Structure formats: structure tokens, C-alpha cells
Amino acid sequence: MKVLVCISKTPDTTSKIAFKNNNTQFEEAGVQWIINPYDEWYALVRAIELKEKDASITIHLVTVGGADADPIIRKALALGGDEAIRVNTTGDDSFYIASQIADVAKQGGYDLILTGKETIDYNSSAIGGAIAGLLDLPFVSLATKFDLNGTVATITRELEGGEETEEVSLPVVVSCAKGVAEQRIPNMRGIMAARTKPLKVVEPAAVDALTHIVSYELPPAKAGVKLVAADNVAELVRLLHEEAKAI
Amino acid sequence: MVLILIDHADGQIKKASYEALTYGADVAKQLGTTAEGLLLGTVTANITELGKYGVTKVNQVSNEALNNVDALVYAKTIAEAATTLGAKVIVFSHSQTGKAVASMVSAKLKAGLVTGVVSLPKTDGGFVVKKAVFSGKAFANVEIKTDVKIISLNPNSYKIVSAEGSAEVVQLNIAVDAPKIKVTAVNKVSGEVPLTEAEVVVSGGRGLKGPENWGIVEDLAHVLHAATACSRPVADSGWRPHHEHVGQTGVQIAPNLYIAIGISGAIQHLAGVNRSKHIVVINKDPEAPFFKAADYGIVGDAFEIVPKLTEEIKKLHNS
Numbered sequence: 001m002k003v004l005v006c007i008s009k010t011p012d013t014t015s016k017i018a019f020k021n022n023n024t025q026f027e028e029a030g031v032q033w034i035i036n037p038y039d040e041w042y043a044l045v046r047a048i049e050l051k052e053k054d055a056s057i058t059i060h061l062v063t064v065g066g067a068d069a070d071p072i073i074r075k076a077l078a079l080g081g082d083e084a085i086r087v088n089t090t091g092d093d094s095f096y097i098a099s100q101i102a103d104v105a106k107q108g109g110y111d112l113i114l115t116g117k118e119t120i121d122y123n124s125s126a127i128g129g130a131i132a133g134l135l136d137l138p139f140v141s142l143a144t145k146f147d148l149n150g151t152v153a154t155i156t157r158e159l160e161g162g163e164e165t166e167e168v169s170l171p172v173v174v175s176c177a178k179g180v181a182e183q184r185i186p187n188m189r190g191i192m193a194a195r196t197k198p199l200k201v202v203e204p205a206a207v208d209a210l211t212h213i214v215s216y217e218l219p220p221a222k223a224g225v226k227l228v229a230a231d232n233v234a235e236l237v238r239l240l241h242e243e244a245k246a247i
Numbered sequence: 248m249v250l251i252l253i254d255h256a257d258g259q260i261k262k263a264s265y266e267a268l269t270y271g272a273d274v275a276k277q278l279g280t281t282a283e284g285l286l287l288g289t290v291t292a293n294i295t296e297l298g299k300y301g302v303t304k305v306n307q308v309s310n311e312a313l314n315n316v317d318a319l320v321y322a323k324t325i326a327e328a329a330t331t332l333g334a335k336v337i338v339f340s341h342s343q344t345g346k347a348v349a350s351m352v353s354a355k356l357k358a359g360l361v362t363g364v365v366s367l368p369k370t371d372g373g374f375v376v377k378k379a380v381f382s383g384k385a386f387a388n389v390e391i392k393t394d395v396k397i398i399s400l401n402p403n404s405y406k407i408v409s410a411e412g413s414a415e416v417v418q419l420n421i422a423v424d425a426p427k428i429k430v431t432a433v434n435k436v437s438g439e440v441p442l443t444e445a446e447v448v449v450s451g452g453r454g455l456k457g458p459e460n461w462g463i464v465e466d467l468a469h470v471l472h473a474a475t476a477c478s479r480p481v482a483d484s485g486w487r488p489h490h491e492h493v494g495q496t497g498v499q500i501a502p503n504l505y506i507a508i509g510i511s512g513a514i515q516h517l518a519g520v521n522r523s524k525h526i527v528v529i530n531k532d533p534e535a536p537f538f539k540a541a542d543y544g545i546v547g548d549a550f551e552i553v554p555k556l557t558e559e560i561k562k563l564h565n566s
């Protein structure tokens with residue numbers, strides 16, 4: 001069975017977010033890059049767990065990015081991917097990125113495609129659904145549990161105020177959220193092995209981006225905190241009621 | 248025409264749909280066109296009343312198979328409805344349903360999509376929408392270049408406005424595919440306010456020491472009709488369920504009021520909550536970073552302050 005895990009490179013969670021060139025570009029100077037936590041902690045680790053139970057599973061990784069994404073994909077290989085494909089292009093339009101992955105998926109014939117629920121940079125929650133739409137496959141979003149029984153997947157997904165358990169036959173695209181698996185740290189053996197695992201670079205398919213980021217902005221700064229004395233809780237309630245009109 | 252997806256569960260329209268309807272009606276006004284709703288499946292709620300939120304017409308595909316969201320079936324039906332009706336803008340709410348289907352509709356129609364939108368588009372020369380990015384640390388202004396545009400609205404970003412009005416309900420005849428996804432169990436947490444829709448959120452961190460101490464958080468949430476949330480280590484330790492974890496790697500929320508109790512305010516936590524309109528921090532450490540991101544704060548012991556706060560709010564409600 002072939003599992004495709006989509007891997008994205010994102011700034012580390014502690015990164016200072018700043019922009020350059022008249023707020024049209026993300027300031028990458030000084031930024032540490034990581035595997036998007038949802039892709040790593042949940043999608044990839046779950047694929048590794050499935051493989052640990054069923055050795056016939058192979059884990060294929062795909063990323064859309066420039067050569068600067070190679071360290072990220074090597075880390076994902078070190079965690080437990082078997083081989084990787086990098087589509088040599090960049091972009092911020094979800095349709096464009098999803099089209100590249102769908103193209104890879106069409107050629108690879110995967111039984112299961114896993115993504116994180118969103119990336120922590122663009123927060124679009126759009127790649128998994130768009131890949132499924134392009135491939136005309138069923139899609140389950142925001143999975144919190146994922147199990148395989150032969151060729152049937154049992155998936156629990158988040159709803160507002162609850163959850164739902166579903167069954168679907170492979171192939172399927174699933175976006176993974178917290179609960180699907182637990183974070184792992186790559187070990188030395190994995191890191192050594194990753195150096196020689198295949199990483200294939202392919203050129204992008206000719207697809208037009210449908211959207212384009214014109215500029216960025218930072219949220220307005222807070223005016224400063226109003227402190228209320230610990231023995232005067234009534235004053236906080238008064239401020240929230242009369243000033244903030246929030247209660 | 249602007250077409251707004253009306254999301255529902257258990258026969259009732261979801262609050263986020265009223266936001267999407269109000270928003271979609273305002274987009275239509277701005278573009279000098281009309282706004283219509285699209286409802287897939289059946290509801291017990293009164294559909295004509297949705298006219299109050301600015302739509303003149305609600306198109307319905309009354310097929311009960313659509314009461315469950317099988318993303319592929321749902322998306323194909325929406326794509327076909329949008330094409331038949333000649334929609335130029337399709338509005339979703341960036342809710343669980345929106346996250347499942349908006350991008351699929353975008354792929355089916357090859358229509359540009361922006362999710363997590365927080366305000367009305369700029370339409371003077373182009374169509375540019377503002378969306379939250381970097382998990383709440385910034386915004387991006389994104390131009391949609393295609394003829395048909397798809398946007399999903401972040402919950403709690405647009406004020407619901409209602410006026411007199413009623414909508415005509417029109418049945419759409421669309422062949423619906425058989426679902427491939429079979430729902431085997433539904434587990435609803437009843438009586439809880441869904442986190443992303445809540446106006447007020449009361450959140451607890453490691454400062455509360457253990458799950459047995461959550462009573463004071465729940466009592467405060469109860470008097471405020473608030474949802475409860477928590478920091479990541481709290482969810483990771485199993486003190487609270489995962490769906491309450493807010494932050495960069497949890498749920499991102501933008502309530503009117505966020506009350507943080509015993510939470511230090513790490514950058515990853517702030518990312519998920521800093522779009523809240525008003526932030527109150529209760530922490531015994533005056534140096535806690537959260538105070539820098541707060542509007543109101545009390546330095547002190549949560550175990551003393553939170554019960555007092557609950558009492559004072561009860562007094563306010565009784566006065």
C-alpha cells in the first residue's frame with residue numbers, strides 16, 4: 001500500500017513575523033524553518049505508525065518548494081518517510097500548490113493521501129480538499145483519529161461541538177489534526193538513513209495561480225494593559241461592563 | 248450574484264451562517280448585485296426567515312443524503328448549483344463545513360479561493376480580500392483573479408445584522424451522487440458553546456495545577472455563557488480535551504472577550520487568541536508575557552480571584 005504525505009515548510013513557531021519590500025514579502029532573514037507541525041506531528045507520524053503495523057506500506061513524501069525545502073524533507077525522511085518528491089516551484093495560491101501535488105499523485109497511484117489540517121503560515125485549510133477535488137476522491141477534513149482495516153479507513157473528525165466517526169474505502173484524502181498521532185523526535189539512525197533515501201526533484205506542471213498576495217499587514221498594537229488590584233475584582237467587572245461592553 | 252452557503256446541523260442553522268449571510272449580502276450591495284442563499288439538505292428551521300439577513304432567495308437541494316457533509320458529494324452539488332445559478336462570488340463560513348468543501352469547490356470550478364477572510368473585499372480595481380495569516384500574527388491582502396470568486400469568512404469577524412425581510416425558497420433539481428463516506432457514530436457534546444463561535448471564552452493554563460481545579464473555570468464560563476479553552480500543555484497532559492487547545496497549533500479564535508487564567512502567554516498561545524477583541528489576564532506573576540497582550544489584568548492568585556469574579560458577575564446580572 002502506498003501512502004503519500006504532503007509536507008510543507010513553515011517558519012518556526014517562535015519566529016518574529018515581519019515583512020519587507022513595502023510589506024509585499026515575508027522577511028525570511030533570521031527565520032528558522034520547520035516542517036509544518038500538523039504535517040509532521042499528525043499526518044507523517046500516523047503514516048509511520050501504520051507502517052510499523054504493516055510493513056508492506058511505503059511512505060512517500062511530497063513537497064512543493066525550492067531547494068531550500070530540502071533540509072525539511074530530509075528531516076521528514078529521517079522521521080520515517082521512505083522516499084520523497086520535491087516539485088521545484090513555490091507559490092502561495094492553494095489551487096496552484098494542490099494542482100502540483102495532484103499531478104504527482106496521478107502518476108504515483110497512492111491509496112491514501114494525508115495532509116496536515118492547515119499550515120501555520122497561510123492557515124488556509126485548503127490543500128487537502130483541493131487535491132481531492134482535482135482527483136475526484138473522497139475527502140475527510142480535520143481528522144482526530146485515523147485507522148485502517150484492510151482497504152477501509154475509519155476516521156473520527158471534529159465537528160463544532162462534537163465529533164463524528166466515518167468509514168470510507170480507499171483511496172481517500174484526509175487532513176490530520178491533533179489526536180491522530182503524537183509528536184516524535186527523529187533518532188540518529190533515522191537521520192543517517194535519510195541521507196541516502198531517494199529525493200526526486202520534478203519540474204512543476206503548467207498551472208495558473210488563481211490568487212495573488214498583494215500585501216501583508218500586522219495587527220494594530222494593543223494600547224497597554226489596565227491593571228486592577230486583586231482585592232477589587234468588582235472594578236474589573238465594572239470595566240468589562242461599562243467600558244469594554246463585553247459582558 | 249453572490250451565493251452564500253447556509254450551514255446547518257440537527258435541523259438548525261448555525262450561527263456562523265448568519266454571519267456569512269450578512270457578509271454576503273453586504274458584498275452583493277458593494278458589487279451592485281443580489282445575494283442568494285444555498286441550502287443543501289433539509290432543516291426544521293424556517294428558511295424564509297433567512298431573508299432577514301439580506302438574501303432575497305434561498306435555493307435548496309432537498310436531498311436528505313446532504314444532511315451529512317460528505318465533502319466530495321457536497322462540493323459537486325455546490326459547484327453545479329453555483330454554475331446553474333450564475334454565481335460570481337461564493338461565500339462560505341470558515342467552519343468545519345467550509346474547511347471541508349470550499350477548496351474542493353474551488354478545484355471543481357477552477358475559481359480562486361481565499362479562506363479565513365476577516366472583512367469586506369476591496370473592489371476598486373480588482374477584488375482583494377484580507378485574511379488572517381501566520382496563525383493570527385498577521386494579515387494578508389489577497390487578490391482573486393478569476394471570474395468566479397470563493398471566500399470563506401472567519402467566524403466572529405463580521406457582525407450579524409438583521410432587518411425585516413423574507414426569502415423566497417426555490418427548489419433546485421440537482422442529481423446528487425451517492426455518498427462514499429458512511430457515518431457510523433456521532434458524538435455531540437450537548438449544551439456546550441462551540442469554541443469558534445463563542446462570544447466569550449474562558450481559558451485555563453498550567454497555573455491551575457490540575458484537572459480537579461477546573462470547577463472555577465467552568466463556573467465562570469457558565470455565568471458568562473462562555474466556551475472553555477486551554478493552553479497546549481493542559482490538553483497534552485489530558486487535563487482537558489484536545490478540542491479546547493487554542494494557539495498556533497490548536498484552534499484559532501477571535502471572541503469578543505477572552506479571559507486567560509494561569510496562562511503565561513507564550514508566543515504560540517498568543518498567536519491563536521490575539522484577534523480577540525478584549526483580553527483579560529489573571530496571573531500571579533506580574534512579569535507574565537501575557538500582560539503585554541492584554542487589555543485588562545489582575546496580578547494575583549487565580550484560586551482567589553476567579554470565584555470572586557464569578558460572584559461579581561452574578562451580582563451584575565441580578566442588578
Ligand SMILES: Cc1cc2nc3c(=O)[nH]c(=O)nc-3n(C[C@H](O)[C@H](O)[C@H](O)COP(=O)(O)OP(=O)(O)OC[C@H]3O[C@@H](n4cnc5c(N)ncnc54)[C@H](O)[C@@H]3O)c2cc1C
Pocket residue numbers: 013037451452453454455477478479480481492493494495496497508509510511512513514515516519529530531532535547548549550
Ligand atoms: C511548536 C510549538 C507549538 C506550540 N503551540 C502551542 C499552542 O498552540 N498553544 C499553546 O497554548 N501553547 C503552545 N505551545 C507551548 C507554549 O510554548 C507554552 O509552553 C504554553 O503555552 C504554556 O502553557 P501555560 O501558559 O498553560 O503554562 P506555563 O507557561 O507553565 O504558565 C503557567 C502560568 O500560570 C501562572 N500561575 C501559576 N500559578 C498560578 C495561580 N495560582 N494563579 C494565577 N496564575 C498562576 C504562572 O505565573 C504562569 O504564567 C507550543 C510550543 C511549541 C514549541
